[in-house]
Structure formats: structure tokens, C-alpha cells
Amino acid sequence: MVDLSVSVGSLTLKNPIMPASGTFSEDLSDVLDLNRLGALVAKTITRELRSGNPTPRVCEVRGSMLNSIGIPSKGVDYFLQNTVPFFHEYDTPFVASISAGTADEFAELCEQVSVPGVSAIEVNISCPNIEEDGKAFAMRPSTTLSVMEKLRGATDLPLWAKLTPNTGEIIEVAQAAEHGGADALVVANTLLSMAIDVRTRKPKLGNLMGGLSGPALKPITLRMTYQCAKAANIPVIGCGGITTLNDVLEYLIAGASAVQVGTATFINPTAMTALVDQLTTYMEEEGLADLSSIIGSVRDGEAADSQFLEATS
Amino acid sequence: MVDLSVSVGSLTLKNPIMPASGTFSEDLSDVLDLNRLGALVAKTITRELRSGNPTPRVCEVRGSMLNSIGIPSKGVDYFLQNTVPFFHEYDTPFVASISAGTADEFAELCEQVSVPGVSAIEVNISCPNIEEDGKAFAMRPSTTLSVMEKLRGATDLPLWAKLTPNTGEIIEVAQAAEHGGADALVVANTLLSMAIDVRTRKPKLGNLMGGLSGPALKPITLRMTYQCAKAANIPVIGCGGITTLNDVLEYLIAGASAVQVGTATFINPTAMTALVDQLTTYMEEEGLADLSSIIGSVRDGEAADSQFLEATS
């Protein structure tokens, strides 16, 4: 029997596969057994009711997609009264995801969702900080540090900081999140992109721009996962474009302790449980008892210049 | 007869299609007539001889590629004695591309390549600034401004600033480049990425990380092209993932005055001339005499919320 369990800070997950926020909800229980996943991550909520962005909210790009859902939210009360109890029926850690426009509101919401039934709080600091220049908290180390400190003060639950790939300072932001008190980093959210309908000359998204997710994002967020795992001393949860077992392994080898699967679930709703099965088979075939020999095992120290090709076997 | 000509600052190009630096050389004359292109952009050179990065220097990712060629360079003398005269035989503007580790060396090289036969100088400020913390000049507005001012002082030729998509401040960097004296912006270079060989657990590139190019990059650099065209008052040359006529049109509609085609040439070496042909046909079919009604014509001002779907025609 292989042991797929991983620990993310103080939390032990039965396997490293979990959904990415916003690509998962109660509704997925219509197609698969949620107890087979490592954790369950809710869609980001805000304290107040919000209606989200104008439609169209998604479009397709070559082999991937863009979205500008925004954060439609039924508010924190609905979340506490409906969402938390729903997931309480499962024996899988449930992770809330929260967002706010100011650090104080963020901290307040953080406190409100620190309730039994919530095992960790993912803080979506990739959203605009309306007190500063509207740039997301996680665009800069300074705003990351200050919001994380406030959040740390607001809860005793594990805090997962969800970073944005739009920053040019991912390493510094990761370190700031750690110093601010994050227990883990989720690397990363979607990357700001655009698509235009050539016929109508209108942007394909109602919101003009939106976030890239799916396979196109993978090489970028894999690189960031590698950089963050090197630079920070807290666990990293890889996220971006994961579709195949090979993708999961790349993230783990790069240093991720667990991974989140988003867009792939839209294409194959049973993608996550299939990955759990495939990972189990892989471990059995490779004769590996647990994931410790995989996580962070990237051979990045060796001289690469000698990698020539032998093609005569 | 449709007129495909565009102007990029003081330079008039017979059409908006040109190669991206590093994906083109004299060798392409083996497969197509270089006179059919809008401009010819050389691989970036440095002043001194350089051997480039360890191999493997390229790898494939889903539907796109990574490269870590680095800047192998035969030096400026070879360039002036061989490359410039070669391209002098063509009646298409020839654009040099240069790079250096310090602003002073950059300016010196800029002066050296300001010779007859060179119509414009593309300055690859996406390369590391070794005097600062090793981050590329174009990662920050401040370093962009100072290097562009030095470069501006070194030549009277048009200066095209090639930006990096790795920055989190593309708009501010674009404006800094303009203030520093750039005549046009090239948006953008490759995006730092990674891929790992799961079997060997080694990074697929000898240099560990490398730049993403090809279709996966397009939604990101298209967004940046749109942002830069809005924010700056100098022409923008779009670059990233352009493969089809639709891609060219999206960039032009987003505000690009011309486009560079890179990786697509590796897949179809005649991609650029095919795009010129397809653009001509498109203009004829649409009854458009020139590109002025296309460039920057994105309809971003309208309420998008009303874009519902009528499916009964």
C-alpha cells in the first residue's frame, strides 16, 4: 500500500490533490466522491454580497481559457450557514477562501470564517487593494507583508497565502508572506490576459481582460513554484495548468507539497480522482512507499552541459 | 490594390510583419524572399564574444516552447563586417538588436551599431542589469528610464525598446521607456518558465529556467500590447505567439502598429510571408484600403453586459 499523505504545515492531507478556488463547489459531488480528495477549497468569498463581472465571463484561447468571473459572493452569512455545514459532512479538510479590498476588512472576514468545520483559510491576496493604487496586495512585498500581519492577528487557523503570477517579484512576495505569518503559499492565481473577437472587434470578455488558466499557464507557475519552494521555508502548494499525472509530478519534484487542480476539472470533471488513481499506480510501479522522495527532488545542481543525446540504443 | 504599409515612428514599413529577434537570421533566405517582409530584425548581439547557455537550450511544453539560448554573440565587429552588409542587399529596413550588462556598455554598443545599413536599433532591455541586482533593466521603471536616456544620447537612429513580460509594472515601464527617449516599444520578450523531465528529475533546459514563447504566450502579451498602446504615445510593435492571421489582427486591433513573428517561423518557416498574403486577402475581402481602420480599433468602450447570445439564426 502506498501512502499518498502529505503535510501542509500542521495539516495532514490524505493525498496531495485538491481543487483550486473558484473551480469547485458543492455541485461537484454530483460527479465524484469528495472524500477521495486531499482537501476541499471553496470559491473565494467577500463579506458583502457581490454580483461579479459582466458577461461573457469566460472565453477560450489556444489550448487554455480566460476568465473574468470576478468574485460574485453570497456573503459571509450564507457561507457560514450553508457552505460550511455542507462540507462538514465530508472527512476531508475544508479550506475557506477569502478576499477583501482593505487589510482591515480582510482581517475581519478572516476572523468571521475561523469556525469549526474550516481547517485552513486561503487568503486570496491576488485581489485589488483599494486603499493603495488598486494593485493587488500580492503584487508587492510591502503590501503583502502588511496584509499578512493583520490576517495573522485575526485567526489561529493555518493561513495559506494565494499569490499572483502578475507580480515581477514573486520571490520577495513569497518571503514577505512568510514573514507576515503565512503557513503555506499557493502558487499561483491566474495571469492577466486578453483576447479579442476579430469579427466584432470587441474584447471576448465583458470585463475586457481576465485571467489565463489551464495548460498555457503551467510552465510559468511551475517556475514560480520552484522559486518559492527554494526561497521560502513554508510549504508551497503548486497551482496552474495541472492536467496530467506528469504535471502533478513536475510540481512535486519542483518542491510543491501538494497541488491544486482548477481548469482541468472543467474539461474532465473527474480529473482530480483520476489523478489520485494515477499517482497511486505510479508510486506502485516505481516502488515508492510515500511522496517524500519525490517532493523537492529536482536535480538542479548538476552540470547540465553534459546532457547530450545518445540515440543508438 | 490594398496598402499594407505602416509607419513606426519615422520609419515606413511596406507591411506590418517582421521577424522577432533571435528567431531569424540570414539563413531564412534559404526558404523565403526576405524582401517580402516589413522589416528584418537581427538576433541580439553583445559587444564581446559570448558562447551562450548550456544545452539543452530548447524544450517543448504543451503547444509552445521554452528556450534558454542566452545571447551567444560573435561580437560587434563580426556584426558590422558580415551581418550588416548581408542585409544591405535587401530593400527592407534592417533593425539591429543589442544588449549589455551595464547602461554605459549598452550606450557604447548603441553608438557602434549606428551605421549606414541599420535603420533602427532594437534595445533588448529584458536582459540582466549586472550593476544592480541582476534584474533586467525593463523590470522596473527607474532602471528603464536611466538606460533609455543613455541610449538616446548615443544614437540618432530610431530606438525600439523591447520590454519584458516578467515585470509587474508593464505600464509604468512603457511610460519610462517613452520618457527616456524610445521611438517605439516592442511588447514583449519571453516569459520566464520551467519544465522538468519527470523521468530524470532534471530541468529540461540546461539553464534550469527559460523563456516561454509561442501560442501560450499570446493572451498575456496581447494584453500588455493593449495596455502599452493605451498608456504610451509612441508606436507599439506587438510580439508573442503570433501564428495565424487572426493573431495578427488581434494585435493590430489592440493597438499595435506592427507585429513580430518568432516561434511560428520554427513550425512553418514560411509563416511570415503566408501572413502577408493572408492579410492582403483579408483586406481585399473586407474592402479595406489600408490598415488605419484596423490599428487600435478595439471596441473597449461599450457596455459588454449586453452581449447575450442569440442562437436562432
Next chain:
Amino acid sequence: MTGQVHSPASDSTEAGPKAFEAVCTVKSNDLANDAYRLLVLDAPRHILKCQPGQFFHLLCPVTDQHQPYLRRPMSIYSFDEEVGELAFLYKVEGEGTKAMATLTPGDSFNVLGPLGVGYSIKPDWNNLLLVARGVGLATLAPLAQEAARLGRKLTAICSARSEAALLSTEHFRRLGTEVISVTDEDGSSSVDNLRRLIEARIAEEGVDAFYTCGSNRLLKLLQELGKKHNIPGEIALEQQMACGLGMCQCCVRPFRKGDDIVQLRVCKEGPVFDLQEAMGW
């Protein structure tokens, strides 16, 4: 235990999944007219407990020419649980439907469904009137199947550009539906003529419910007539979809609920909605 019974959207008491990802086999994929194809699949029976108006979310094949990424939502055109057959009538438009058009008998085809909330036929609704155009007829075809099963009278006003472009009228007739066809060609499809036609129906034999889908023009006309004569109705609507399962919230449209305007998910609360609550566009 599984979480099925807690699902807010769940009104069935069955355990286990209600939507299925299944690989079907293509039986045929022939042209229905110059722009439409009929895809007939050999499908596992357990995915065929469908309601009229529900849809499947289709994984289009990737080919050398076409690389669709997201699934494509398509209404069920017909389903037969006993035979194990499922069919879609689709218009060949973009990347995904062009890729679907390349399917040939024997190919595998991955479908997800049945999804969404379909049309309802209340016990006291005996005279049903369906008005649709183009691919909308695909969405409404299973309603004829259901009306026949329940022994209700269904009249279908089928609209198209031309007599030649009319789709599915034979299919409707075979299911016992009375078909009235109107076309742009002879001017009979105009709103005014439709209004006249429907008013006459209401006057002659009465109409208990309207069914339609997709078109803004038809929506407005039926809302007007529904209000005037106090006739309830249902409409199927479309929206861009990613997940098809209610998770991503991309497929919302606005609806009137009393004095409020609420955003509902076409894939989950729809695709069939109350006619009067739907908003024109």
C-alpha cells in the same frame, strides 16, 4: 456517507452521481441540411434518464485543423433509454463544432450529462404550443417526445429562413406534433404574422403553456401574449459555459424575481427558465 443529499440543487433522493462523464460511440454524424449535422451516439443507458430541455456538455475532438479546449453545451435532440441512443442536432460554426463535424461512425466521443433543469409539463396543461427557430428546434424536440408519452396535444410553430432550411419538422410530425411552418422567404415568419397565428390558436382551442428558446424576438412576443392571456410559459436560454456543473459561475444571466433582478446560472438553474422572469437582450 456521500454528500449527495446535502446538495442544495438536489431534489432527487437517489444516492450517487446525477451527472455522468461517459464515452459514447458515434453511430452516425450526417448533414441535416447545409449548416446542421445530426450526431447519433451509442450511449450507456444509465446516462439516459433525461428530461426534455436538458443538455450535455461535449468534449470535442482535437484534430490537426481544430483545437477546441472547453467543452461545448448541446441540447439533447433525442434520447432513447431502451435502445441506448442519444442524439444532438448542431450547427457547424466554430472550432468545436467544426471538430465535431469530423467525427465518423465508430469514433469515441466523451459526453457529460444530463445537465440542468429541463421543461416541465404540469398535469393540467393539455394544449401545448411550441414556437422555435433554427437550432432552437433541437432543444425543443424532446418536448414532443414527452408530450406524446403523456398524451398531451402539442403544436409546433417552426420558423426558418426558407422552406429548405426548416429542420426537424418530420421528426416532430412522427412524434404526433402538429407542425405549422413559417418562413422569412414568404414573409410568414414576421412577428405580426406569428402574433396573428398564435392569437387564432388561443381563440380556437386554447393554449395552456408556451415553450420556446433562444430568440429575443420570440421571447418578447410570447411574454406579451402570455401576459395578455395569462398563459404560463418556459424558455431555454444560452450562455457561454466552462464547467457546465454550476461551479464556475460564468454562465449567469439576469432574471426578474418580483422587484429584484437576480443572476442565475444557465447550466444549473436553467437552461429552461420561466418565460416571464427571463429578460430580453
Next chain:
Amino acid sequence: MTGQVHSPASDSTEAGPKAFEAVCTVKSNDLANDAYRLLVLDAPRHILKCQPGQFFHLLCPVTDQHQPYLRRPMSIYSFDEEVGELAFLYKVEGEGTKAMATLTPGDSFNVLGPLGVGYSIKPDWNNLLLVARGVGLATLAPLAQEAARLGRKLTAICSARSEAALLSTEHFRRLGTEVISVTDEDGSSSVDNLRRLIEARIAEEGVDAFYTCGSNRLLKLLQELGKKHNIPGEIALEQQMACGLGMCQCCVRPFRKGDDIVQLRVCKEGPVFDLQEAMGW
């Protein structure tokens, strides 16, 4: 005017392009043994002015299962300008070659070439010795064609895991090559045995030039024997490629030129290089 004559790499005086992108038609694509396939194409004649050792850069098809992106370099296995035929012998390994394996007769297939610098046979080289293994034999096959055309004597030492895995020995024999096969199975493929075999050849009838490709073990052995007996030689090498045309500089390998080590492009200065200048790895 075109820029052809200025191309530094150009040593022909012909105008017009020297490499072509052409769409060929698949004639057959059958298994050669359990791991290799032979792809035979109907190709336009103007792309078939090839030298042995040159390669084509192949655009693999995109399928539902495999989505290769970059082209794949493959040595010419055989070419026939008169018949308009071009063939590749390839090992089915990853994304691209698995996609190639799905090609069936009648399919279109886009190739770019002929590319690179091939093997040379100097006028005074009469006794040619070729040593190769596995897919290396594909690369060297056209040398047999050329040796036959020029009336030179070619001996091929073909190495493989087992007698069953030996490829192309019939093809060589048909072209008049004397074939000596060695295998891992019976131990005859060991470096020591190869050294003995080649030394015997040199002693008996003399060897004017060595030809090999790809294997580090064979490179070292032939460099040693070449130095000892002053026999020139050539080797074909491989490297990851993007453009295949000399533009991107990804395919470099180091070579000894006098006291210097220089980086040369496998696609442009190669894939065939001087045996003694090549560096082991």
C-alpha cells in the same frame, strides 16, 4: 535580387531556396520491427536533391492523444528523385513520433528540407567502412546508395541488441554493401570485438574512411583507430532542434578545432562532422 549568394552557409551558385517546405502524401507507414516504423512518402521531386546524411524537419500531426509542437528532425533513410519517393526510419518514442505512428496511407505530411551538411566521399576513398547501431543505421543508409552510385566498396558493421532487432541489413545488402552484423546477445558487439573486427579489415583490404553516427562508444573507438592508422572519418550527431535552419542556435555542440573548442550548429554545420573534431559526451 535575392540574397542567396550572400548566405555565408551557401556554397552553391544556384539561385532560389535550397530548403523547401513541402506537403507530401503518405504511401506507407509500417512497423520495421517492434519499436521502429518506416514512413514512405510520395514527395515532390524538387525537394529530393539530397546528400546522404542530410535530414528533414518533420511537422508531426496533432491528434486527440498527442499534441507535439516543434518539428522533429529525422535523417533521410532513402530518397529517389525519379520516383518521387522519400523515406524515414524512426523509433516510436515520445509525443511526436507517437503522433507520426498514427499516419496512414493517403494522409498529408509536411516536411522541411533537405537540411544540413551530409557525408562526403572523397574521390580517392575507395574502401568505406560504416559502423552503426540502432536508428543510426537509418542515418547511414543513404551512404550505401551513394557508394553504389559512385562504385565504391562499402562495408557496414551493423550492431544491435539481438539478431531480431537488427534493422536495414537487407536494405544495405540490396545496395551492394557487405554487411557484418554484431549483437549484444552473442557478445559480438563489445568494443573489444569491434576493435578486433575493424583492425582485421584495415590489415586485410585497407580502409579509406570511417562513417558512423550518434554513439559515444563508437565515436571513441573510431577516433582511436582513426588516429592510430591515420584514417579520416565522419560522424553524424544529434541535438535538440527548434528551427532546423540555423537561426535559433539551440542545437550547438562543442567541437575541437585545433586548440580551440568551438560551438557548431548541428542543423547547419552538421549533422555530419569530422570524426576527430567531434567531442565525446
